[in-house]
Amino acid sequence: MATDSLQRFSREPAPARAAIPIAPTSEHAPSRILVVFAHSDDAEFTSGGSIARWTDAGVSVGYVVCTDGSKGGDALELDDATMGELREAEQRAAAAILGVEEVFFLRHPDGGLSQVQHLKHELAGIIRRWRPERLLAWDPWRPYQLHPDHRAAGLAAIEAVLVAGNPRLFRDLAAKGLAAHRVEELYLFGTDYPDVWVDTSATFERKVAAISAHCSQTKLLTRWIEAMQRCNAAYGLACGCTYAEAFKVLRPFCEA
Numbered sequence: 486m487a488t489d490s491l492q493r494f495s496r497e498p499a500p501a502r503a504a505i506p507i508a509p510t511s512e513h514a515p516s517r518i519l520v521v522f523a524h525s526d527d528a529e530f531t532s533g534g535s536i537a538r539w540t541d542a543g544v545s546v547g548y549v550v551c552t553d554g555s556k557g558g559d560a561l562e563l564d565d566a567t568m569g570e571l572r573e574a575e576q577r578a579a580a581a582i583l584g585v586e587e588v589f590f591l592r593h594p595d596g597g598l599s600q601v602q603h604l605k606h607e608l609a610g611i612i613r614r615w616r617p618e619r620l621l622a623w624d625p626w627r628p629y630q631l632h633p634d635h636r637a638a639g640l641a642a643i644e645a646v647l648v649a650g651n652p653r654l655f656r657d658l659a660a661k662g663l664a665a666h667r668v669e670e671l672y673l674f675g676t677d678y679p680d681v682w683v684d685t686s687a688t689f690e691r692k693v694a695a696i697s698a699h700c701s702q703t704k705l706l707t708r709w710i711e712a713m714q715r716c717n718a719a720y721g722l723a724c725g726c727t728y729a730e731a732f733k734v735l736r737p738f739c740e741a
């Protein structure tokens with residue numbers, strides 16, 4: 486949606502602080518990653534350079550798009566169903582550019598994700614199927630995060646990680662062969678409290694190409710890319726590279 490995309494870059498990124506370790510390149514490499522987000526294009530804008538870097542290294546990356554994206558874009562002559570189909574096609578194209586293996590479309594109403602009662606259960610099922618070691622999601626606790634879909638997607642993803650790892654919960658999933666699975670790391674994007682910076686200098690152009698696949702967002706796309714570039718350059722400055730993406734990292738089963 487237009488408003489959320491503008492909000493992503495409405496503030497300067499949080500500066501690196503001396504007390505926080507900067508680890509742009511020393512991260513360990515998982516073999517499977519799942520990225521959960523609200524709208525088509527969220528993953529590319531927030532994490533596209535990192536995703537390209539990880540898939541280049543042989544990591545299997547999957548996407549979960551929670552809404553149908555039908556309220557984004559400026560082509561008012563298109564009905565919601567047509568816009569939703571268009572945005573799915575754009576999302577598949579963007580995912581292919583970044584080397585993403587599989588895209589799950591949950592197709593909940595754009596703008597109404599906070600009303601979806603079974604989202605956590607749905608996401609837990611996908612986590613148990615995809616079995617990622619690392620999961621990326623919106624930081625739902627970012628101060629003044631206005632978009633309800635971003636808050637809802639982030640919170641549901643985090644809660645789904647916790648229940649997906651508990652074999653006593655969601656036994657209906659286990660009965661379908663989806664055994665409990667513990668995600669080792671949560672990488673929260675869109676955060677004001679980053680503690681891991683990923684050097685994306687080598688994959689920045691591919692990130693821009695993936696964002697540009699979202700053609701239906703034409704009127705604002707150039708402006709968003711310029712804002713994203715300034716943001717990623719500022720993150721790069723914080724950790725000594727040209728471009729970077731920033732995450733708040735949590736280890737849900739180590740810190741409990």
Ligand SMILES: [Zn+2]
Nearest residue numbers: 489523524527
């Ligand atoms: Zn969004």
